Amino acid sequence: MSMSPQEVQEHMMTYLESTECQIIEKSPYHVTVKLSPQADRQLTGRPYYWGFVDRTGAEPETLSFTFVFDPERYDQHEQEKTAAARQQDHLLSRYYGTAPLLPQLGPGRIQREDVTYGSARLQQIWNAARQEGFCLYLFEQPPSLQRETLFSAPYEPWLGVCFKAEMACDMKKEELHFIGISLVSGQIASPFPDRLKGLTLSPRLPENVHIQPATLSLDAAAGLLESYLTGKLAEMDYGWAEQAKERLKEELAVIDIYYEDLLKEPDEEKLAAIREQFASRRSETTWQYEPKVHLSAITCGLFHLRSKG
């Protein structure tokens, strides 16, 4: 899938707002922003500068950017703006002459950067988000009535993990599976986001609630999630893997035939070299074609949700 400039902007804004960056100016085509220290550390690649700040306790000076999401319309917009500005100044310039627009340099300089679907900056934002959003500990926020009721509400801890499954041979396909398991009942919610729909989650423990004790250990719950997911993966169509194995077999056969004669080499030393080459060529081919599935987590965490009944 690809993304529209609006979607890219929305992703960017989510990141900038979550990291408490200071938005200076915003239009449908761009945003000008002064980064927060947190965002600056993640995005600007200035480890030495931040090392200096950390060691000396100096007041950090973060960078500012103008991120442009729709370059064409932004440029058009800017041109109109400067044209309008020129008209307004007409009267003054009659007396003082027109001052050329100078580019701003030095620390106050705002760098322009076009951000689109394929740009490295967006990838960086996502990767930073993954790092900062890993390992969650969240509580469902109750409606305001809860505070006034007499009884404390029971909360159930859930383990939620967003898995990425990568099916790879010489080609590749990926799937995401966000699933959760209750540490009390062992019930599995898949997809987990359905269970979270409409809930407000926050790291703050709400008043007047109590957490039900877990019956499952974290490790056990993780094991159950894994086995549930492998069950799902097992139902997948493995035609791709069969074909990859077939290709691998053919390629290996071609290599075997090629080396058959060469391996009859009488000279011990030469033979050793050929054997090595043969083995390495075979292992390269296996590396290239062998089908496999790899599971990893995008994010994970404990979600404390109000018990349902």
Place this chain on the structure above:
Amino acid sequence: MNTSNTSENPHTLPVPLHIDRSWLDQLNNRLEKGGPWGDWGLAQLAIRGEEARLVTSFDELQCLKHLQGLSPLPHQLDTTRKVLFEMSGRAILADEVGLGKTIEAGMILKEYMIRGLVSKVLILVPASLVLQWVRELNSKFGIPAIAQKKAYTWHSDIVVASIDTAKRDPHKDFLLSQEYDMLIIDEAHKLKNKKTTNYQFIQKLRKKYCLLLTATPVQNDMTELFNLITLLKPGQLGRQGDFATNFVVGKRQPKNQEQLKDELAKVMIRNRRGEGPVQFTKRHVTNVSLQLSPEEQALYDGVTAFVKDEYRASGGNLSSMLSLVTLQREVCSSRDAVFLTLVNLSKKIPDESPLTAKVWELVNAIRAIKANTKAEKTIELIRQMNEKVIVFTEYRATQEYLLQYFQKHGLICVPYRGGMNRGKKDWMMDLFRGRAQVMIATEAGGEGINLQFCHHMINFDLPWNPMRVEQRIGRVHRLGQQNDVKIYNLSTSGTIEEHILHLLHEKINMFEMVIGGLDVILERFEKQESLEKRLVKMFLESDSNEEIRQKVNSLGQTLDQIKQQVDYESETMKEEEA
């Protein structure tokens, strides 16, 4: 990392399953310490980001939507798809010159990177192309490639290096200990000999995917073709013995062409010019013959006599003669160029030598020259076309002279030469694209200048090496050129220059033939001696213009024969492929 196979699992997959459990360790760890905890908003953004770049299909090209500002041509897209989905990432890209092999390689690399199948990449190219590759990968594909400079740069994920550096100690051992997800080799036809260290080095490198780029894959030798393919996929053409009996008749003649064609198509893609939708515009060549002014002619004759005397005096020793012949060629360009060489020459000879007098005589002849016939003609031509134009000269002094001369006549012009650093080169190119009407360049090869926006070109003087002429033309006559290219060759009649032009234009028709095979022709021709050297000898040893003309003609015939031979071979190749 905590990776294991889930053997205890009740469900088993038909393929190995690797589970990365590091998340669980991290979660346990943070629970113990009571944090720090991640931000829910960012976690959701991370998931949406993953969704946005998820590769949902095995066989649909992803790279296009990641590449803004690049509009690949249909044959480049086809090639990318074929390499990915039919050749599993091991291929020889053998497009003819100028069809964009680098673009194809870049797209293939990008696609694999997006799919997460490739992260560690080694790109080996001739030293002069290292920076160009880095720049193209960075600017066109957003691939963070790094040029190898110091030993530690090898540790970067994507490294571009020259093969001659890579195969040497201490780099060699390090590289051989690595595993590369992808290896790309430009100018791979240099890897045709099994016994060379380059070949053996590449064979030992551990690689998953591999692209070999070459414009001239097979014309020369069938065994060379076999070696190249063996590097990529040993056994693809069977065993060495099988290959010989099945496919080879003579050194350069294949047999069982149908079958060979099928086998080749599995590992090699060759797009040709003038096929499919890729159409190159035409080249129009105009030779402008000029008559030297009496003063210029006097200098030319003086220099010619001087050079010949010296040659006879040295007893036919060619190596010391090269700079003197340069003198003769410079006269055809500008008096400034001659002057500089003469001054350098006079510094080298002792004061009392009789040569000094001769040299000063020539310098005096230079003084008599008041105007440059060629420069006047050039201005006239430029005024006529009234469009952007690039002027090529061989000599720095001529370049300076022309800059001054043009500026005096109100033309805005910029210089371009090999010695400029990259920033300056780019700057000059920008100026030329913008305000300047004329670019005066001394160098065309090496790091490419691409001037598709200009379609007029004046050869103020001609190099004696046809490859350099082709490089000059290639600056403007390339993919993306919208107009027919107009080439003007200036030559002064009755001089050495006239003969060179005669040879290049009429004999090998080099300005008009769209060349893919020129390098092959030259390589065969120059097996004994370089073309330039032969020409020098010819001029020095001939007594009359007529004699030179005859010798040039016979040289032209030899070249023509080779050309026909090459054409014939490539025709048969084409038939096989068709």
